[in-house]
Amino acid sequence: MALARWFVSTGRGQYSRKMGQAKEIDNSKKRDLLVFGDGMENFNILRVKIGAAPEVTNILRDAALWLNRKGIVQWSDFLNPEQAQMVVNKRFAEGEVFLGYLDGIAAATITLQWKDEFWGELGSDPSAGYIHTMAVKREYAGRGIGGELLNWADDYFEQGGRTRTRLDCIEKNERLCRFYDDLNFKTIGRKDWNGIGLLMKERQ
Numbered sequence: 001m002a003l004a005r006w007f008v009s010t011g012r013g014q015y016s017r018k019m020g021q022a023k024e025i026d027n028s029k030k031r032d033l034l035v036f037g038d039g040m041e042n043f044n045i046l047r048v049k050i051g052a053a054p055e056v057t058n059i060l061r062d063a064a065l066w067l068n069r070k071g072i073v074q075w076s077d078f079l080n081p082e083q084a085q086m087v088v089n090k091r092f093a094e095g096e097v098f099l100g101y102l103d104g105i106a107a108a109t110i111t112l113q114w115k116d117e118f119w120g121e122l123g124s125d126p127s128a129g130y131i132h133t134m135a136v137k138r139e140y141a142g143r144g145i146g147g148e149l150l151n152w153a154d155d156y157f158e159q160g161g162r163t164r165t166r167l168d169c170i171e172k173n174e175r176l177c178r179f180y181d182d183l184n185f186k187t188i189g190r191k192d193w194n195g196i197g198l199l200m201k202e203r204q
Contacts, residue, residue, distance in 0.1 A: 043101070043148070044101045045101075047096055050089070053092065056099065059099075059107075060087075063135035063137075063138070064079050074170050074173060094113060094116075096113070107137050108134075108140070112157070114160065116130035116166070126161075126162075128163075128166050128202070129156070129157030134146065134149055134167075166200070166202045168191070168201065171198060171199050177199060185202065186202055187199045187200065
C-alpha cells in the first residue's frame with residue numbers, strides 16, 4: 001500500500017503542509033517529526049541519539065545483506081559488527097541521525113549533515129546539506145518511503161537555509177543511481193573511494 005503524500009513537521013523551523021493547505025500543528029513536542037499516512041498507516045521520522053544505534057545498525061545491515069545477495073559491493077562494513085559500530089558512531093558524531101517508524105516499528109534511517117569532508121571543497125558549501133546512510137528495510141520497500149525521506153530532507157535543509165541536497169552513489173549500483181536520477185538528482189562529479197567509483201549527486 002502506497003503511503004499518502006502529506007506530512008506535518010515540528011522542530012527546526014516548524015512548518016506544515018498538506019496538499020498545499022495550512023494546518024495547525026502541536027508545538028509542544030520539541031523534536032523533529034514527520035508524519036504522513038492514509039488513515040491506516042502512519043510514518044514518523046524522529047531524530048535519535050546514540051542509544052538508538054542498534055536500531056540504526058539493524059536497518060543498515062538489512063540493506064547491506066540485500067545488496068550482497070544482489071552482488072553489489074556496497075556497505076560491506078555493516079556485515080562486520082565491529083566495523084558497523086564504528087561507522088554508525090561516526091554518523092552520530094558528524095551528523096543528525098533519524099529513524100523512520102512505520103506504525104511504531106523502525107523501518108528506515110537517514111543521516112543529515114550540514115558539512116561533509118567526504119565532498120572535499122564542496123563539503124563546506126553554505127548552500128548545501130548532505131545525506132548519508134539512507135536505507136529502508138526490505139520488508140517495507142516499494143511503499144515510497146525512500147522518496148518521502150528525500151523530500152523531507154530537502155525541506156529540513158531548507159529550514160536551515162540550504163537550497164541544495166547532496167549525496168553520493170556507487171556508480172555500479174545502476175538501479176540506485178536511476179532512482180536518484182528519476183528524483184531529479186544531477187551528477188555533478190565523480191570520486192574514487194578505495195577503488196570504488198562514486199557519483200556525486202545534487203538536486204535543488
